[in-house]
Amino acid sequence: MFLDEAKINIKAGEGGNGLVSFFLLKGSYKKIANGGNGGNGGNIVFRASHSVNTLLQFRRKIHFKAENGQPGMPNNRNGRRGEDLVIHVPPGTVIKEKGSIIADLTEEGTDFIAAAGGSGGRGNANFVSQSRRFPGFAEKGEKTEEKWVNLELRLLADAALVGFPNAGKSTIISRISAARPRIADYPFTTLSPNIGVVSFGDDSFVVADMPGILEGAHSGIGLGDRFLRHILRAKLLVIILDASVLLTGGQEALEDTFNIIRKELKLYDAALYKKDYIIVINKADLFASDDICGKASRHFYKKTGKPVLIISAVSGKGLGELVKLIHSRIMSINKEEDLQLSLKKSSSAGTRIYTIRKEDAESDKIEIIRDGNEFIVKNKKLEKMVAMTDLENSEALEYLKYKLKKMKIGDRLKKMGIDEGSVVIIGNLVFEMSD
Numbered sequence: 001m002f003l004d005e006a007k008i009n010i011k012a013g014e015g016g017n018g019l020v021s022f023f024l025l026k027g028s029y030k031k032i033a034n035g036g037n038g039g040n041g042g043n044i045v046f047r048a049s050h051s052v053n054t055l056l057q058f059r060r061k062i063h064f065k066a067e068n069g070q071p072g073m074p075n076n077r078n079g080r081r082g083e084d085l086v087i088h089v090p091p092g093t094v095i096k097e098k099g100s101i102i103a104d105l106t107e108e109g110t111d112f113i114a115a116a117g118g119s120g121g122r123g124n125a126n127f128v129s130q131s132r133r134f135p136g137f138a139e140k141g142e143k144t145e146e147k148w149v150n151l152e153l154r155l156l157a158d159a160a161l162v163g164f165p166n167a168g169k170s171t172i173i174s175r176i177s178a179a180r181p182r183i184a185d186y187p188f189t190t191l192s193p194n195i196g197v198v199s200f201g202d203d204s205f206v207v208a209d210m211p212g213i214l215e216g217a218h219s220g221i222g223l224g225d226r227f228l229r230h231i232l233r234a235k236l237l238v239i240i241l242d243a244s245v246l247l248t249g250g251q252e253a254l255e256d257t258f259n260i261i262r263k264e265l266k267l268y269d270a271a272l273y274k275k276d277y278i279i280v281i282n283k284a285d286l287f288a289s290d291d292i293c294g295k296a297s298r299h300f301y302k303k304t305g306k307p308v309l310i311i312s313a314v315s316g317k318g319l320g321e322l323v324k325l326i327h328s329r330i331m332s333i334n335k336e337e338d339l340q341l342s343l344k345k346s347s348s349a350g351t352r353i354y355t356i357r358k359e360d361a362e363s364d365k366i367e368i369i370r371d372g373n374e375f376i377v378k379n380k381k382l383e384k385m386v387a388m389t390d391l392e393n394s395e396a397l398e399y400l401k402y403k404l405k406k407m408k409i410g411d412r413l414k415k416m417g418i419d420e421g422s423v424v425i426i427g428n429l430v431f432e433m434s435d
């Protein structure tokens, strides 16, 4: 069973609450704040690992929650941090949130933090200062929200065999690799991609045998085209044409099948259309002489400028050449990619592929949106600060006010013409303006 899509629910651990606690000195009225910090919540981490091959595990389990941080303790002892929850996915898994790709885990061992654990709240010992010697408040741990992410597995094949149903794709892969897919004399024998490793000298490469494509695949005809995403990362497409079409419909009919395949690739994704390809005319054994296939092959070469091979997967004719050609094509594409990669590296040293916490980059910008008599202050850091404030504790509120003043929020509001009685909203905090 092959499962290449899943939708799962993840929730990072919440931060533990900071503690309000005092150490009372014996025989005196003196006290010392000693409430410890809450531990940070655990992250949700996706790890690319060959220990899993499909997304099948997400059939049974779709909710994933990392451990919460423990609350702070007296004597300045900090709460334990929550354990990360590591979710193993096959290399080649793409993670999407709200339709856009947030990570592409192609390499074994790559980690991606899809949800960061909440920060632990600071204990009251942290708030001691000259003017505030006995802080009677602590921060609450940061809450986290659950979210849905989509996982998509894209196979990591170097070359992909594409073509009409029954063209002989599965027969070819069974002849050039150890893969043993089902082969039969009816369309859509192959329902999901098969992968085979092909050896060539000391080298090897990976080939994917794809389900057949028909005209209208993009609109769901046949098996549709959703499996085509597996070959988005392939380097080379091998377009397999069924020579038996020449017997019934002649050259034009064969050209029609070629054009339809190219059109469906384009409609699925322009990147597939632009990918390098070669053309293979299969089932040459059906012809007594090489003339008809030879003519077709010259025609396709003239039309596309791409190499065209005539083979028979059944008799074995041309299979050695096919393997050699795919290999050399992949090698030259690899070389080109390496070159481009090194150029890219030298021009932008140290660029990361994806950022883990977007909020961090935006956290400094404070935006204030006016809506009539309401002023909404937007800033991640500030919202987090409010969320971690114990709003029922008057001392904690005083501290928050002091922080807001330091950040000059009041001044900015005044400049925007805020009146007494106007409402200010920061995260879950709503208050009326007064002097």
Ligand SMILES: Nc1nc2c(ncn2[C@@H]2O[C@H](COP(=O)(O)OP(=O)(O)OP(=O)(O)O)[C@@H](O)[C@H]2O)c(=O)[nH]1
Binding pocket: 164, 165, 166, 167, 168, 169, 170, 171, 172, 182, 183, 184, 185, 186, 187, 188, 189, 190, 191, 210, 211, 212, 213, 282, 283, 284, 285, 286, 311, 312, 313, 314, 315
């Ligand atoms: N005569 C002849 N028949 C072939 C050749 N290659 C494949 N076939 C036959 O064509 C039929 C389809 O072969 P498959 O390998 O299942 O074709 P496929 O392209 O994988 O088909 P789907 O999985 O349905 O897309 C089978 O009956 C094969 O035996 C060939 O070189 N010559």
Ligand SMILES: [Mg+2]
Binding pocket: 169, 170, 171, 181, 182, 183, 189, 190, 209, 210, 211
């Ligand atoms: Mg097949």
